[in-house]
Amino acid sequence: MKKIITAALLGLLMLASAAAQDAKEILDRADRSFELDRVYSESSLTVYKNGKPQAPQMMIGYTLDDSSGQARSLTIFREPARVAGTAYLMLGDDLWVRFASTGRIRKLSSSARKNSAAGSDFSYADMGEGGDSFTGDYSASLEGSERINGIECYRLVLEPANRNAVYEKMVVWVSKDEFLYLKIEYYDKGAPVKYMILEDYFEVGGVPYPEKITMTSLVKKSESVMETQLIEHDSDRVEERFFTSSYLETIR
Amino acid sequence: MSNLNRSTLTGPWARWAGSNPGKVFLLVLLITVVMIAGTVNMQMEMTYYSILPQRSNQVQDLKRITENYPFASSIIAVVDGRSLPEGEAKAAVKSTIDEMEAVFLSDEFSDAVSGVYSRIDLDFLKEHAFLLTKEKDLKRMASMYADTDLLPFLTALNNDLEREYSGDSDAMESDETQLSAWLGGLEALLELLSGSLEGTLPGNEMEEALDAYLLGESYYLSREENMGIAFINPTYTVNDLGPLVNQTNRIDERVQQIASDRGLEAGITGFIVVGRDEMVTSEQGFALSMVLAMVLILSLMIAVFRIRSTPLIIGTPLLLGILWTSGMAGFLLHRLNIMTAMYMVALLGLGVDYAIHLMTGFVQERDRGMEFLPALEEAFTKGGKGVITGALTTAAAFYALLMAESELVRELAVVAGTGILCELLAMFLFIPAFLGWRNRRLEKRGKTDPMLHRKTRIRSDFADGLGLRVTRRPGLWVAVLLTIAVLLATQAPKVTLEDNLMEMEAKGLMSIELQDVMTREFGAAPDVLYLISDDRNELPDLVEALKDLDSVKDVSAITQWWPTDEQKERRLPWLEELGNRSDRGSDPAALSGGGLSESIEADLVLEELYRLEANLIEMGDLAVLGGSDRLAYLLNRITGLNMDGEKVKDSVFDSLFDSLESGEYRGGGLEAFQEEFSPRLEDRVTAMASTDDIRMEDLPPMVRDTFLSITDESTLVTIAPRLNPWEGRFRTIFSAQVASVTDRGTGMILAADQLIQIADSDGKKSMVAALIAVFFILLLDFRNLKLTLLTFIPLLMSFASLFGLMSLFGIKFDFLNIISIPLLVGIGIDDSVHINHRYLREGRGEMHTALAGTGSAVALTTITTMIGFASFIPSIMRAMRSTGIVLTMAMGLAFVYSICFHPALMVLVNERLGWSLKGWSLKGGKSSVRNSTGRNSGTRSSQ
Structure with a gap:
C-alpha cells in the first residue's frame, strides 16, 4: 500500500513539475519579445484621464544591457513642449530624472520604481524593465486556457520568486499559436489593480514586438496607450555613454 | 385534492350567494373591515435598504451604524459654482455654505436638522495639529520648523519639496487637495515678502497666509475650488419613513433655493437622500402601474363581455x-x-383570470337560455373546481418559495401565495352575490338581463386554424420551434447579473448623479465602507494598512483626532522638539540667526527663492504630465508659466528676484518681513506642538458625530474608495482589497452585494422548488409521468428563450427580476395545462378542436397577466421596468410555445409515435383518456 501511495505521490509531483516546466517554457518563449538589446525606439504615450486624452508624450528610448546583463534604459521626452528634454535614466534599481524646465537632475529612491512614470499608468518598472524577462523575478504556473480577443491563450499565474519582483502577483495570457503576450494583469493586496494589452505585433530583429501597448488602471479612471513608431534592434544610435547620470546634464 | 367535493360545493354556493347577496356583502364587508385593520398595521417600505438580508453581519453592522453614528446618515449638500467665473466661484460657494449653515441651524429646521458641518475646526488644529501628525511627518516638520527665520525656513522647505515630490506624480496626486491649499498659502506669503521688499509691511494678511500655509482650507471644496459641500445631520434615519420623504424634501427645496438666490446650483445626496428617492420613485412607479393595469384590464373586460357594469x-x-x-x-x-x-x-393580472373563467361560464350558460340561478350554479359547478384547483396550484408554487434563504423571497412567497388565495376568495364571494343583486335590480325594472344576451364568445377562427396547421405537420412545428429555442438558449449563458444597485434606481436622479460629480470633482465618493471598532488601540495600524490599498482614497478614524496613548508617547519627543527650539530669543530681524552680513543673507535668500521656483516649476511639469489640472494651474500661476512651460507673465518670483538682485537693495525689506513672519510662525508652531491631552469633550462636534457611537464605546472607521464604488469591476477590487486587511467592513456596497448574491442563489433555489412543487401537483392531476414531463417542455423552452433574448437585447438579471422569475413557473405552465385537458377530453385527431376551445380563454388570461406585468414598464424606476420587460417577455414566450409547440408535440407523441397519455386509475388499472382526464382541470383555472 505504501508503495502505491509513494508511487502516486511521485506521479503527482512529476505531473506538477511537468506543468511548472511547461509554464516556464511558455514564458521563456513569450519573453523573447523583451529580450532585444541595444534598442533605439521612438514612441508616443497618450494618457486618458476620465476618458479625456492628455497631450501626447513623444519619447525617444535607448536600452542597453550592461556587461552583467543588467537592464539600462534612457527615455527622453520630445513632446509636449512642457517636458521636451526631460529624461529618465534607469540603471538597474537606480532611477534618475532630469527636468528640462530647470536643467536639474534628481536621483529618486529605489521605491520610486513602482510609482507612476510621467503621470501615466505605467510604472517606472513597467517602462524600464522592458529588457528584463518575467522569468527572472517570478515563478510561473499554468492555470488553463482562455480566449483574449478571440485568440486562444495560455493563462499563467506569476508569483514573486525574489525581492526584485515589483508586483504581488501577475496573470499573463500568452497566445498558443505564436507565444505572444496578449494581456498582463497586475495584482496588489489581493486584487487586480491594472492590466496591459499588447497588440499589433510586428517583427524586430527576428522577434515579434508589440506596436501598441495599453495599460488600463482598475483603480483610477485612467488609461495609457504607448505606440511604437520606430524601433531598431542592435542600433548604432545606442551608445554606452548615454547610461550615466553625467550624460543627463548634456541633454538639450 | 378533492375535486368531487369542490365541484359539489361551488355550484350550490353560487346559487346561495346569488339568492342572498345582502348576507354575502355583509360577510365581504366584515372581512374587509378586518383586512383594513391589517392594512393600517402595514408600512410601505420601498427602499432598497429595507430589503437587505437582515441576518447578514454586514447588514446588522450597517443598521447599527445608521442608528448610532449620526454623521453616517448625514445629508450631503453639494453647492455648484462651476457656472461662475474662475475668481468668483470660491467666495460664492463659501458664502452659500455659510448661509446654509445658518438656515439649517435656525428654528425653522429644528425638527429636521440636528447639526450642520461645513468646515474643519481650525481652532482645534491650531492647538493640536502636531499631536495629530504621524511620526514620519513630524520628523519632516521638526526639520522644516527647526528655525523659523526666513533663510533656514526656505532652505528646509526646499529640502522637503525635493524629498517628497521630486519625480513623484503619485504623491502629488494623492496630496492634491492639501497641496492646493498649501500652494495658496505659500503664494500669499511670497506676495507679502515681495510687498515687504517694496516697502509695504505685512499686517493681518500674514495671519491668513499662515493659516492657509499651515492648516489648509477649512471648507470642503472641490479640486477646482468651484464647488463645496456641507453635511446636514437629520434628526431622523432612513428607517423613519415618514420624515424620510417629507423632511428630506423640505431640506432639498431649501438647499436649492439658497443656492439659486446666489446664482448657484445645489443638490443633495447621501444614504438618506437616495433612500428618499427610492421611496418616491418606487411609490410613483407602483401607483402608475396599478392605475395602468386596472384601466387596461377593465377596458379589456368591458370589450370582451360587453357589460357596462364589468368594472363593478x-x-x-x-x-x-x-x-x-x-x-x-x-x-x-x-x-x-x-x-x-x-x-x-401583477396580482391584478392574475386575479382577473378567475373572474374571466367564472364570468365566461355564466355568460355562456345564459346565452344558452338558462335562467339566472341555474346558470350561475352551472357556471360555478363547471368552472369553479378548475379555478380552485388552478389557484391552489399557483399558490402552492408560490408558497414553495418559503424555503428561500432571504426575507425578501420569503416575504414574496407569503404575499404571492396569500394574494392568489385572497383573489380567489374575493371572486367566489363577490361575483355570484353581485350578479344576484344585479339580477334583482333588473327584474324589478322589468328587464330580464338584456345586457347578457349578447354574443360574448371571442372568435376562435385563428386558434382553430392554428390547430389544423399544427396537426398537419407537427414534426415541422416541433423542429422549428425547438431549433429557435436551442439557438436562443446558446445565448443564455451570456446574460449577466446587474450588480450595480444604482443602475436599478430611476434614471436622472440628482442624488445618484451627484455621486459621480463628487467622485469626479472632489475625488471622493459618498458611498464609503465602514468598520466598527471596539478597541481604539487597534486603529492606527488598521488605518495605515487600509490607506496602503490602491483602491482606497482615504481612511478616517477617531485616532486622527484623538490619538491613542501609544501614539502620543511616540509623538511626544517630536512635539517637544518642535515646541522648544534653541534659537528663541535671538535677534528677530536676523534672517538666519547665524550672524551673517545683510548682503550675504540676502544672496542666500535669493538663492533659496531660485531653488523654490525651480522646485515649483518641476512640480508643475509633473502636474501637467499627470493631468492634475488644478495643481498645474496653481503652480503655473505662481511661476508665471503656461501649460507648455513658456514664460507668459511676470510672477511673484520675478518681482522678488528683481528686488533682491537690484543694486540698491540693502536688506531692510527682508528684515521687516522677517520681524512679522518669524515670531508669528514660531508662535503657531509652538501652539500646534501642544502636548496637552485631548479629552473626548475637547473634540469638535463633527468629529464626535462622525466617529463616536451615541450608545456605546465603539468607534467608526470610514474607508473612502478612489472611484465610484458602484461602477463596474471597481467595487469587486475595492471590496477584495479591504477584505485583505479586515473582514469587518460594511456599507451599502457590501450589503448590496449580499442582497444580489442571495437573490441570485434564492432565485435559482426557488425556481427548483417551484418546478418540483408544480411537477408533483401536475403528476397528481394528470396521473401520467410522460404527460407531466411533456407539459414542462414549453415552460423550459420559454425560460431558455427568455434568457437568450435577454442576452441579445442586453437585459441583465437583477435582484428583482431574478426573484420574480420563479413565479413564472406557477403561471407560465397554465396554458399548456389547459390545452392538455381539452385535448385529452376531445381525443386523438382533435387538437384543432382543443385549441379552438381553449385558445380564446388562454389568450385572454395570458393577455391580462401580461398587462399586469407590462404595467411596470413605464415606471421610472429601472428595476421595476426591467422586471416588467422580463416577465412580459416570459409570458409571451410561454404563450407562443404553449399554443404552437406544445400542441404539435402532443400530436407527435400521441398520434404519430403512439405514446399513451392516459392517466393512472386511482382504483387500479389505467383510466381512459376521455373519462379520466377530461374531468380534471388546469393549474390556475380551466375551461
Whole structure:
C-alpha cells in the first residue's frame, strides 16, 4: 500500500513539475519579445484621464544591457513642449530624472520604481524593465486556457520568486499559436489593480514586438496607450555613454 | 385534492350567494373591515435598504451604524459654482455654505436638522495639529520648523519639496487637495515678502497666509475650488419613513433655493437622500402601474363581455383581493417592500383570470337560455373546481418559495401565495352575490338581463386554424420551434447579473448623479465602507494598512483626532522638539540667526527663492504630465508659466528676484518681513506642538458625530474608495482589497452585494422548488409521468428563450427580476395545462378542436397577466421596468410555445409515435383518456 501511495505521490509531483516546466517554457518563449538589446525606439504615450486624452508624450528610448546583463534604459521626452528634454535614466534599481524646465537632475529612491512614470499608468518598472524577462523575478504556473480577443491563450499565474519582483502577483495570457503576450494583469493586496494589452505585433530583429501597448488602471479612471513608431534592434544610435547620470546634464 | 367535493360545493354556493347577496356583502364587508385593520398595521417600505438580508453581519453592522453614528446618515449638500467665473466661484460657494449653515441651524429646521458641518475646526488644529501628525511627518516638520527665520525656513522647505515630490506624480496626486491649499498659502506669503521688499509691511494678511500655509482650507471644496459641500445631520434615519420623504424634501427645496438666490446650483445626496428617492420613485412607479393595469384590464373586460357594469362585477373583487392581501401582509409581515408591492400590481393580472373563467361560464350558460340561478350554479359547478384547483396550484408554487434563504423571497412567497388565495376568495364571494343583486335590480325594472344576451364568445377562427396547421405537420412545428429555442438558449449563458444597485434606481436622479460629480470633482465618493471598532488601540495600524490599498482614497478614524496613548508617547519627543527650539530669543530681524552680513543673507535668500521656483516649476511639469489640472494651474500661476512651460507673465518670483538682485537693495525689506513672519510662525508652531491631552469633550462636534457611537464605546472607521464604488469591476477590487486587511467592513456596497448574491442563489433555489412543487401537483392531476414531463417542455423552452433574448437585447438579471422569475413557473405552465385537458377530453385527431376551445380563454388570461406585468414598464424606476420587460417577455414566450409547440408535440407523441397519455386509475388499472382526464382541470383555472 505504501508503495502505491509513494508511487502516486511521485506521479503527482512529476505531473506538477511537468506543468511548472511547461509554464516556464511558455514564458521563456513569450519573453523573447523583451529580450532585444541595444534598442533605439521612438514612441508616443497618450494618457486618458476620465476618458479625456492628455497631450501626447513623444519619447525617444535607448536600452542597453550592461556587461552583467543588467537592464539600462534612457527615455527622453520630445513632446509636449512642457517636458521636451526631460529624461529618465534607469540603471538597474537606480532611477534618475532630469527636468528640462530647470536643467536639474534628481536621483529618486529605489521605491520610486513602482510609482507612476510621467503621470501615466505605467510604472517606472513597467517602462524600464522592458529588457528584463518575467522569468527572472517570478515563478510561473499554468492555470488553463482562455480566449483574449478571440485568440486562444495560455493563462499563467506569476508569483514573486525574489525581492526584485515589483508586483504581488501577475496573470499573463500568452497566445498558443505564436507565444505572444496578449494581456498582463497586475495584482496588489489581493486584487487586480491594472492590466496591459499588447497588440499589433510586428517583427524586430527576428522577434515579434508589440506596436501598441495599453495599460488600463482598475483603480483610477485612467488609461495609457504607448505606440511604437520606430524601433531598431542592435542600433548604432545606442551608445554606452548615454547610461550615466553625467550624460543627463548634456541633454538639450 | 378533492375535486368531487369542490365541484359539489361551488355550484350550490353560487346559487346561495346569488339568492342572498345582502348576507354575502355583509360577510365581504366584515372581512374587509378586518383586512383594513391589517392594512393600517402595514408600512410601505420601498427602499432598497429595507430589503437587505437582515441576518447578514454586514447588514446588522450597517443598521447599527445608521442608528448610532449620526454623521453616517448625514445629508450631503453639494453647492455648484462651476457656472461662475474662475475668481468668483470660491467666495460664492463659501458664502452659500455659510448661509446654509445658518438656515439649517435656525428654528425653522429644528425638527429636521440636528447639526450642520461645513468646515474643519481650525481652532482645534491650531492647538493640536502636531499631536495629530504621524511620526514620519513630524520628523519632516521638526526639520522644516527647526528655525523659523526666513533663510533656514526656505532652505528646509526646499529640502522637503525635493524629498517628497521630486519625480513623484503619485504623491502629488494623492496630496492634491492639501497641496492646493498649501500652494495658496505659500503664494500669499511670497506676495507679502515681495510687498515687504517694496516697502509695504505685512499686517493681518500674514495671519491668513499662515493659516492657509499651515492648516489648509477649512471648507470642503472641490479640486477646482468651484464647488463645496456641507453635511446636514437629520434628526431622523432612513428607517423613519415618514420624515424620510417629507423632511428630506423640505431640506432639498431649501438647499436649492439658497443656492439659486446666489446664482448657484445645489443638490443633495447621501444614504438618506437616495433612500428618499427610492421611496418616491418606487411609490410613483407602483401607483402608475396599478392605475395602468386596472384601466387596461377593465377596458379589456368591458370589450370582451360587453357589460357596462364589468368594472363593478370584476373590478370590485379584484381590488378587494388586493386590499385583503395588503391586510394579510399587514398581519403577517407588517410591511410591503418594493418586491411585494410590485407583486400587488401583477396580482391584478392574475386575479382577473378567475373572474374571466367564472364570468365566461355564466355568460355562456345564459346565452344558452338558462335562467339566472341555474346558470350561475352551472357556471360555478363547471368552472369553479378548475379555478380552485388552478389557484391552489399557483399558490402552492408560490408558497414553495418559503424555503428561500432571504426575507425578501420569503416575504414574496407569503404575499404571492396569500394574494392568489385572497383573489380567489374575493371572486367566489363577490361575483355570484353581485350578479344576484344585479339580477334583482333588473327584474324589478322589468328587464330580464338584456345586457347578457349578447354574443360574448371571442372568435376562435385563428386558434382553430392554428390547430389544423399544427396537426398537419407537427414534426415541422416541433423542429422549428425547438431549433429557435436551442439557438436562443446558446445565448443564455451570456446574460449577466446587474450588480450595480444604482443602475436599478430611476434614471436622472440628482442624488445618484451627484455621486459621480463628487467622485469626479472632489475625488471622493459618498458611498464609503465602514468598520466598527471596539478597541481604539487597534486603529492606527488598521488605518495605515487600509490607506496602503490602491483602491482606497482615504481612511478616517477617531485616532486622527484623538490619538491613542501609544501614539502620543511616540509623538511626544517630536512635539517637544518642535515646541522648544534653541534659537528663541535671538535677534528677530536676523534672517538666519547665524550672524551673517545683510548682503550675504540676502544672496542666500535669493538663492533659496531660485531653488523654490525651480522646485515649483518641476512640480508643475509633473502636474501637467499627470493631468492634475488644478495643481498645474496653481503652480503655473505662481511661476508665471503656461501649460507648455513658456514664460507668459511676470510672477511673484520675478518681482522678488528683481528686488533682491537690484543694486540698491540693502536688506531692510527682508528684515521687516522677517520681524512679522518669524515670531508669528514660531508662535503657531509652538501652539500646534501642544502636548496637552485631548479629552473626548475637547473634540469638535463633527468629529464626535462622525466617529463616536451615541450608545456605546465603539468607534467608526470610514474607508473612502478612489472611484465610484458602484461602477463596474471597481467595487469587486475595492471590496477584495479591504477584505485583505479586515473582514469587518460594511456599507451599502457590501450589503448590496449580499442582497444580489442571495437573490441570485434564492432565485435559482426557488425556481427548483417551484418546478418540483408544480411537477408533483401536475403528476397528481394528470396521473401520467410522460404527460407531466411533456407539459414542462414549453415552460423550459420559454425560460431558455427568455434568457437568450435577454442576452441579445442586453437585459441583465437583477435582484428583482431574478426573484420574480420563479413565479413564472406557477403561471407560465397554465396554458399548456389547459390545452392538455381539452385535448385529452376531445381525443386523438382533435387538437384543432382543443385549441379552438381553449385558445380564446388562454389568450385572454395570458393577455391580462401580461398587462399586469407590462404595467411596470413605464415606471421610472429601472428595476421595476426591467422586471416588467422580463416577465412580459416570459409570458409571451410561454404563450407562443404553449399554443404552437406544445400542441404539435402532443400530436407527435400521441398520434404519430403512439405514446399513451392516459392517466393512472386511482382504483387500479389505467383510466381512459376521455373519462379520466377530461374531468380534471388546469393549474390556475380551466375551461
